[in-house]
Amino acid sequence: MTHILLVEDEVKLARFVELELTYEGYQVSVAYDGLTALTAARELHLDLVILDWMLPGLSGLEICRRLRSSGDKVPIILLTAKDEVSDRVASLDAGANDYVVKPFSVEELLARVRTHLRRSQEADAADILEFEDLSLNRRTREVYRCNRFIELTAKEFDLLEYLLAHPRQIITCDRILEKVWNYDDFMGDSDIIEVYIRYLRLKLETNNEKRLIQTVRGVGYVLCD
Template structure:
C-alpha cells in the first residue's frame, strides 16, 4: 500500500528535502510551490495526507485548511510553521490542521507524525481501500491509480471493491460470482473473465504494472 503525500511548500530546498526523504520511505509524493496550486492539487489528486507550510504566497496554509474543512475534505494535514507561540498553534489546529511541526524540525519527527496521521486516518475511514498506488472510495465511488481518476461501471467497481477488500487473498470464481453478481446469478460464469479484462484495461491504461492476477484453475487475486 503506497500512500500519496502532497507537500505544499514554497521554499524550494526544503520542499525537495522533504520530498526525497518521503520517497526514500516509500511514499508517493507530489509538490506544490504556492497556496493556489496546492489547493487545486488537493482537490484534483485526493492525497492521503498533506504537509502544508503556514506562510505561502497567494493563499496561506491556514486559509487552505479552512477552505478544505469548509467543503468537507477530511484529508489529514500536518502544518509546518516557524510560529511556536501557543496561540499560533491553537490557531492552526482551530483552522483544521491535524498536527503541526515547528521549524526547524528533525526529519525523524516529521516522518513519525506522518506515520501516525496515516495510521489514524486508515483506522477512522473504512470507506477508503488502498493497495499499492490504487485507492477506492466506497462513499464517493471514486477510484484512483496514483493521481489518475479511473471511470468504472457499477459492476467493475463492485468487482474491484471485492478484490481490494481481500488483498493477497485468492478468491475463487464461485466466491466472486456470489459476492459480485449474486448467488442467484444464472448467466455465463465467463462473465468474470470479461469484467477482469475490462478492469485491467482501465487500471493499466498508462502501462502501470498489473495488480489483478489470474490464479489458473482457481480464480483471481490482488497482489503485486
C-alpha cells in the first residue's frame, strides 16, 4: 500500500487531509512538528511526503534540505500560505517537488499526489534492470536472483549493471575496461575482468543456477541464457 507522511501542525486541517487520503486508499502517517516529521521520514518507508512550511521545531524547508542532503529522493509536496515568487523558488531550491498554496482545494492536492506518485513509480521502474531470474536495482544497489539477495562489492555491482544494461550483446574487454573501470586507453591485459567475472559467477550460481554470463573467447563476454 502506498505510504504517505502528512506533516501539518493545524490539527483540524491535518485530520481532514488524513481522512481524504485514507479514503483514496493510501496509508497515512501524521506528524505535527518538524523534529517528529524528520524522524518519521528517515525511519519509515515512504512513497510521498506532504509537508507544511511553517512547523514547530524545524521548518518544512529545513526538513526538505536535510532529506535531500542525505540522498532521500522521496517526492515532497510543500503546503504553505506563502505565495511570492521568491517563496516558490526557495521551496524548489530546498528540494520540494511541488508547492500548494493555502487555502487549497483537496481535489487539487489529491491530483498533485497522484501525479507525483505516478512519476516516482515510473522512475523506480527505470531503475530496475532484469534478465531471466536476475534483477538489479540501480537506486538501492540491490541484486536478487529469484528471491535470493546477492551481496556484491561496488565494482562487482558496476560490472553486472553494465552487462544487464546490454543483454545478449557481445561486449569486448576493452569496452568493459573503458565503461566500468574508466580506462580510456588501457594498455595492459584484461585479467582484472576475468577475475571479477569469476567473482560474479560464484555469487550468481551459488545454488547451482544456470550460467548467465558467457565467455566469448578472444573477444569478451555476453549476458545470455
